[in-house]
Amino acid sequence: MNSLLFVVVFIVIFALIFDFINGFHDTANAIATSVSTKALTPRRAIILAAVMNFLGALTFTGVAQTITSGIANPFDLQNGTTMILAALISAITWNLITWLFGIPSSSSHAIIGAIAGAVIASEGFSAVQYGGFISIIEGLIFSPVIAFVVGYILYSIIKVVFKNRNLAKTNKQFRRIQMVTAAVQSYAHGTNDAQKSMGIITMALIVGGVHTTTEVPFWVQLSCATAMALGTSIGGWRIIKTVGSKIMKIRPVNGVAADLTGAATIFGATLIHLPVSTTHVISTAIMGVGTSHRIKGVNWGIAQRMVVTWVITLPMTALLGALVLFILQLFPFF
Structure with missing residues (x-):
């Protein structure tokens, strides 16, 4: 095996490790609301998310092609x-650090920032395809805003429709519905992440x-779907706790509105081949719903901490990507 092919094999392994970590780091967001409202037990939620993520990952490849040639x-x-x-090592490192502290940072921001930083350090600024890169950044920026607004509007509509209903009975009905919305959101997560x-x-x-087009080989699709499903089965309990309970006190009716908002936003991005941060989308969907429900009920301190992490992830992983590249280049093998 020549050295180039050996490095490619190494990259495939690290990419699957990143996907595995992404599974327990980000997938927790997709089931956090259903676990916090007790619509699903943690075990059932994890199994459901793993299966739906696997199916979602096998359905589309447009976002993958954007990552392949967009930056x-x-x-x-x-x-x-x-x-x-270098980009993969940087993104994995950042994901593990944020997971350790229970911060719902974005794996999407991490890998895109790391790729951009490594590309610039390796080939210079001229190597970046700014049209595609800016489109990706716009998707990452606007998708949480859209999720917040949609969550606010959707829950406002739900409040009007169900204002005269018995609260306990309504929450019981929505708890059943939430089993479905959790599955839908997990499927949407798989189609993008x-x-x-x-x-x-x-x-x-x-x-x-060893490949001549941006079309994704099926074995790559199957491998990544499996890695994410396995990662999901491990679970991300630290992040489930942050997203599912620390942003606001979530009731089943809130959870359904947040799940539908998150799923619609993520799936919409998948259809136009844009990678988005499922962490950002789901968290801001909950914030939008919470603001509509009762603005003082949202823990804006936690929200602020999340936003700060989101803002610093791109530049930090870009710098980390450049640093890791320089370190790798010290070894003759690379």
Whole structure:
């Protein structure tokens, strides 16, 4: 096995590790509301999320193609394998740090920031495809805003429709509905998040000369879907606690509104081939619902902490990506 092919294999392994970590880091968000309202037991929620994420990951590849060629052209990269490996190591490191502290940081921001930083450090600013990169950043920025607004409007409508209903009976009905909305949100999560690793692996295959198009090979799709499902089965209890209870006290009716908002926003982004942060979308959907329900009921301190983390993730992982690249380049093998 020549050295280039060996590095490509190494990248595939690290990409699947990233997908696995993404499974327990981000998937927790998709089931946090259903667990916090006791619509589902943690065990059932995890199994449901794992299955629906797997199915979602097998359904689409448009986001993967955006990752493959939207930030940089893989056919033009001179030192692409080392750059991709540096980006993966950086994103994995950031995900583990934020998971350890229970902060719902964005895996999407982490990997995109790391790729951009590594590309710039390796090939220079001219290697960045700014049209595609700006579109990706716009998707990451606007999707949480959209989720907040939609969550606010949807819950406002629900309040009007159910204002004369018995609260206990209504919550019982919505708790049953939440089993379905949790599944829908987990499926939507799989259609977007798993594709990021698919795009990275496809990018590495092109750079390594073993693949000639941006089409995602089926074995890559299946591998990433499996890795994310396995990661989901581990669970992310620290982040479930933050998203499911610390932003606001969630009742089943709130949970349904937040789940539907999150699923619609994520799935909409998938259809237009844009990667979004499921962490941002789900968290801001809950904030939008909470603001509509009772603005003082939202823990804005936790919300502020999340926003700060979201803002610093892109630049921090970009710097980390550049740093890891320089370290790897100290070794002759790379």
